[in-house]
Amino acid sequence: MSTGGSVSFGSTLSCTMRCPLCATEDTRVIDSRPAEGGGAIRRRRECLVCGDRFTTFERPVIVATVVKRSGRSEAFDREKIRRGLEFALADRPVPEGTVDDIVARIEASARAGSALVTSEELGKAVLAELRNVDEVAYLRFASVYKEFQGASDFEREAAALEQGNDGASVS
Numbered sequence: 492m493s494t495g496g497s498v499s500f501g502s503t504l505s506c507t508m509r510c511p512l513c514a515t516e517d518t519r520v521i522d523s524r525p526a527e528g529g530g531a532i533r534r535r536r537e538c539l540v541c542g543d544r545f546t547t548f549e550r551p552v553i554v555a556t557v558v559k560r561s562g563r564s565e566a567f568d569r570e571k572i573r574r575g576l577e578f579a580l581a582d583r584p585v586p587e588g589t590v591d592d593i594v595a596r597i598e599a600s601a602r603a604g605s606a607l608v609t610s611e612e613l614g615k616a617v618l619a620e621l622r623n624v625d626e627v628a629y630l631r632f633a634s635v636y637k638e639f640q641g642a643s644d645f646e647r648e649a650a651a652l653e654q655g656n657d658g659a660s661v662s
């Protein structure tokens with residue numbers, strides 16, 4: 492009863508994607524590579540009928556839930572974390588891909604376990620990451636996250652940061 496264009500269910504690898512241009516299912520993957528710091532896979536696909544090439548992304552569907560201080564919850568927003576990191580790390584001498592790597596680690600930890608985190612835990616996770624990467628970025632983020640009221644808060648945080656350095660000071 493099989494007809495020419497039927498999908499084979501015999502192999503787990505025979506997952507075709509319809510061509511966005513001509514709608515045929517005769518497409519193939521010509522390239523696969525990690526994207527977004529390893530949290531996704533980017534595939535280039537080619538239509539065997541019309542020759543169109545298109546890109547697909549594969550991402551886990553587990554979405555972490557973030558519980559805010561107000562008690563309301565929202566879906567984990569990777570772009571929000573990215574914006575916070577980009578603000579903190581603007582013009583700082585850090586390796587390319589630092590933001591991507593941190594976003595990926597934070598998202599992975601947010602998804603772990605029950606995939607439920609508080610906004611406070613997220614903020615602390617970002618601070619812990621920045622602390623390892625760049626002191627200025629850490630203080631920038633802390634000044635926003637901890638809603639510093641004035642210079643004294645900033646100085647206290649800077650002092651706490653220095654104490655945590657175990658004497659390994661950088662001039």
Ligand SMILES: [Zn+2]
Binds near residue numbers: 539
């Ligand atoms: Zn096509």
